[in-house]
Amino acid sequence: xxxxxxxxxxxxxxxxxxxxxxxxxxxxxxxxxxxxxxxxxxxxxxxxxxxxxxxxxxxxxxxxxxxxxxxxxxxxxxxxxxxxxxxxxxxxxxxxxxxxxxxxxxxxxxxxxxxxxxxxxxxxxxxxxxxxxxxxxxxxxxxxxxxxxxxxxxxxxxxxxxxxxxxxxxxxxxxxxxxxxxxxxxxxxxxxxxxxxxxxxxxxxxxxxxxxxxxxxxxxxxxxxxxxxxxxxxxxxxxxxx
Amino acid sequence: xxxxxxxxxxxxxxxxxxxxxxxxxxxxxxxxxxxxxxxxxxxxxxxxxxxxxxxxxxxxxxxxxxxxxxxxxxxxxxxxxxxxxxxxxxxxxxxxxxxxxxxxxxxxxxxxxxxxxxxxxxxxxxxxxxxxxxxxxxxxxxxxxxxxxxxxxxxxxxxxxxxxxxxxxxxxxxxxxxxxxxxxxxxxxxxxxxxxxxxxxxxxxxxxxxxxxxxxxx
Numbered sequence: 001x002x003x004x005x006x007x008x009x010x011x012x013x014x015x016x017x018x019x020x021x022x023x024x025x026x027x028x029x030x031x032x033x034x035x036x037x038x039x040x041x042x043x044x045x046x047x048x049x050x051x052x053x054x055x056x057x058x059x060x061x062x063x064x065x066x067x068x069x070x071x072x073x074x075x076x077x078x079x080x081x082x083x084x085x086x087x088x089x090x091x092x093x094x095x096x097x098x099x100x101x102x103x104x105x106x107x108x109x110x111x112x113x114x115x116x117x118x119x120x121x122x123x124x125x126x127x128x129x130x131x132x133x134x135x136x137x138x139x140x141x142x143x144x145x146x147x148x149x150x151x152x153x154x155x156x157x158x159x160x161x162x163x164x165x166x167x168x169x170x171x172x173x174x175x176x177x178x179x180x181x182x183x184x185x186x187x188x189x190x191x192x193x194x195x196x197x198x199x200x201x202x203x204x205x206x207x208x209x210x211x212x213x214x215x216x217x218x219x220x221x222x223x224x225x226x227x228x229x230x231x232x233x234x235x236x237x238x239x240x241x242x
Numbered sequence: 243x244x245x246x247x248x249x250x251x252x253x254x255x256x257x258x259x260x261x262x263x264x265x266x267x268x269x270x271x272x273x274x275x276x277x278x279x280x281x282x283x284x285x286x287x288x289x290x291x292x293x294x295x296x297x298x299x300x301x302x303x304x305x306x307x308x309x310x311x312x313x314x315x316x317x318x319x320x321x322x323x324x325x326x327x328x329x330x331x332x333x334x335x336x337x338x339x340x341x342x343x344x345x346x347x348x349x350x351x352x353x354x355x356x357x358x359x360x361x362x363x364x365x366x367x368x369x370x371x372x373x374x375x376x377x378x379x380x381x382x383x384x385x386x387x388x389x390x391x392x393x394x395x396x397x398x399x400x401x402x403x404x405x406x407x408x409x410x411x412x413x414x415x416x417x418x419x420x421x422x423x424x425x426x427x428x429x430x431x432x433x434x435x436x437x438x439x440x441x442x443x444x445x446x447x448x449x450x451x452x453x454x455x456x457x458x459x460x
Contacts, residue, residue: 059257059286063302064409095408174401177408178415180423224408 010035010107010237011161013118018127020116021212031117036110037234039089039152039163040171041101043080046090049101051078056097063225065096070227087151089169089232095224098172102235109174110236112219116212119166121159129209138211141167148230166211169232170218179220259284300326304435305409310402312367315379315395322435325394328363329458330431331451334403334412336370337382338420345444346426347386353428354392356452361433361459365394369414369422371403411440432458 015033050057050071057077061070072092073081080086093101095109102108110118122128128135141147141155148169155167222228258270265279275284285302300306306323313319333350335343350364366388368374374382379395382388388395398406407414414424430439430451439454 062307063285064304064307096405099405175404175415177404177413180413180415180425220413223411224405 009037009039010235011038012239013114013160013162014126016117016126018117018120018129020113021209021216029113029117031113033239034110034114035237035239036114036118036160036162037107037236038161040169040232040234041090041098042087042152043084043090044086046093046101047078047080047086049104053100053104056100061097065225066094067225067227069229070094070097072227072229085149085151088149089152089164091148091169091229091232092227093172093231093233094227095172095176095222097227098233099174101233105235107235107237109172109233111175112173112178114236115171115173116215118158118160118162121162121165123156123158126159135209135211138166142211142214148232170215170228170230172231172233173219176219176222177224179216258287260287261285299434301434301436303437305431305437306435308406308409310398310405312396312398312402313376314397315376315383315389317376317380320396325363325365326435327433328361329359329433329455330363330365330435331455332365332367332410332429332431333427334367334369334407334410334414334424336368336422336424337374337378338370339422342424342426342444346428347388349428349441349445349448351386351388353448353451353455356448357455357459359456359459360392362455363392363394364388365396367396367398367403367406369403369407369412369424370416370420371397371400373420409437430454430458 013031013034013036015031017028017030019028054060054077058066058071058074059077069092073084075081099109120127120129122131122134125131125134144167147167150168152168153163155164157163158165218231222231258272259274260268260270261277261280261282262285263277263280263282265277270287271284274286276282277284300323306321306326308322311319311321331350331353333346335346337343347366350366354362354364366379368379374395374397376395376397379397380389383393383395410427410429412425412427414422416422426442426444428441428451429437430441432438438458439451441448441451
């Protein structure tokens with residue numbers, strides 16, 4: 001595989017350090033250079049994928065990998081429902097399916113640190129974590145209903161040339177299950193502490209970052225076979241330095 | 243052999259359906275619907291099951307659908323389906339863990355002593371595959387007196403371990419080079435690789451887990 005060949009749908013994210021909400025030892029995390037899809041994967045792209053790989057069609061997918069909501073709105077194995085937009089983000093897709101989709105494109109899912117690193121860029125800044133206008137824009141977008149019906153590219157283009165990191169759908173990450181909090185925060189009581197080794201290390205670096213907290217809470221609450229209407233994905237690619 | 247995560251195109255034969263409760267044994271139907279006995283929705287027979295069915299039936303929900311390859315403490319490479327035929331008791335640990343893992347390992351030993359049945363395998367999957375080489379797993383097995391045929395220690399790739407943790411609903415995160423946070427869950431699978439029971443927490447009463455394992459050996 002040629003390493004210099006960058007497929008037209010990705011942009012390079014220049015690596016760097018940042019402090020994620022739940023980092024290793026709550027400190028800075030280093031993210032290497034990587035490529036990220038410009039848009040979330042669309043209904044049309046996913047439709048083509050299941051035509052090519054029938055094992056991921058709704059009736060053929062294994063229950064080990066997909067729950068009952070997998071591609072729930074599709075009217076058949078290879079037909080979207082009439083109210084679905086080809087250029088809207090593909091949702092109702094499990095983590096296993098999203099992961100395999102990316103592998104089949106010669107890519108992979110981004111990991112959580114990569115995703116958060118790319119997502120903290122506003123239109124003009126690499127790191128807009130402390131930009132109150134940017135943060136309130138994100139939180140406002142979370143409050144809008146049915147944003148999964150919007151068309152890709154309909155939000156903003158960030159510093160890296162990536163669209164829709166906030167405002168359309170939540171997105172799967174390869175290591176979403178490294179978030180050691182339960183989805184229901186009221187369950188995080190002392191009696192649960194035995195469930196997790198090292199639970200003391202799980203503290204929000206900055207609870208003020210409410211938008212990020214919502215994303216991590218979602219990741220902490222889903223399982224890999226869940227297929228949610230508000231959860232899509234995009235792919236990433238490593239850049240191997242020679 | 244169809245592999246689940248390799249990008250080969252599966253053929254599209256006509257799908258058949260069966261009752262997940264197997265009310266009428268292995269009976270299959272040509273159309274979707276519900277079981278005439280228990281009225282549960284019929285589920286499609288997976289293509290790969292048909293391929294495997296001449297040897298062993300592998301259901302839709304079985305972990306034997308995973309095609310990842312693992313190294314054992316005896317430096318053999320296996321796929322999970324090679325463990326079929328025994329009840330499987332699985333846990334994810336790492337050998338340098340000083341906090342929860344020794345207690346989880348003790349819980350596994352306690353279960354094995356109470357179950358005392360040859361048709362059960364105890365599988366410990368490392369969440370630190372970069373450090374836990376087959377040699378280290380072997381040493382750990384010997385140190386913990388778990389170096390018999392019934393105990394299987396597995397090293398996978400980082401990606402395959404992440405995938406497997408999702409199958410077990412185990413969460414983990416590396417917090418420093420030799421330290422991980424992780425959920426403490428012991429999972430019980432029947433002989434066909436289907437998840438039947440999970441015990442959560444450390445040092446909990448394992449009576450239910452033990453009786454579940456014993457019922458699955460029959």
